[in-house]
Amino acid sequence: MRVYCQCGSGSSVRRSVTLSADTAALYCSCRDPECGHSFVSEIGFKHTLELPEKVQDQLSGYAQGEGVLWLWKPCCYSENEPAFHKRC
Structure with missing residues (x-):
């Protein structure tokens, strides 16, 4: 930059x-x-244009009705907990 x-x-x-x-x-x-x-x-950070592959793979469970979807932010992502299940 x-x-x-x-x-x-x-x-x-x-x-x-x-x-x-x-x-x-x-x-x-x-x-x-x-x-x-x-x-x-x-x-x-302003907004996400395309979710990372790791998060997209985790979203497949949500599409089948397995959880609550929160807005994804890169500051929330960790290997142990999907970002869309965690509030920042």
């Missing part, structure tokens, strides 16, 4: 701070020495 300064030059991510399970603050510095801009950019 690339983060650009407002001047149009590329920037370097100096540090990141996790704000939540799906959001982080990126502390950035412009690479253009004439600009010298330092700024914070925020990045976060």
Whole structure:
């Protein structure tokens, strides 16, 4: 992923701070020495376009009426418990 300064030059991510399970603050510095801009950019999970294969395989049980389906979020997935059975 690339983060650009407002001047149009590329920037370097100096540090990141996790704000939540799906959001982080990126502390950035412009690479253009004439600009010298330092700024914070925020990045976060918006929505899923396609479920991972592991989750799709687990959903086949739901299609047969074996459980309750919750919205899937990547922060919830673990090997031990299907993400769609767990609330985040």
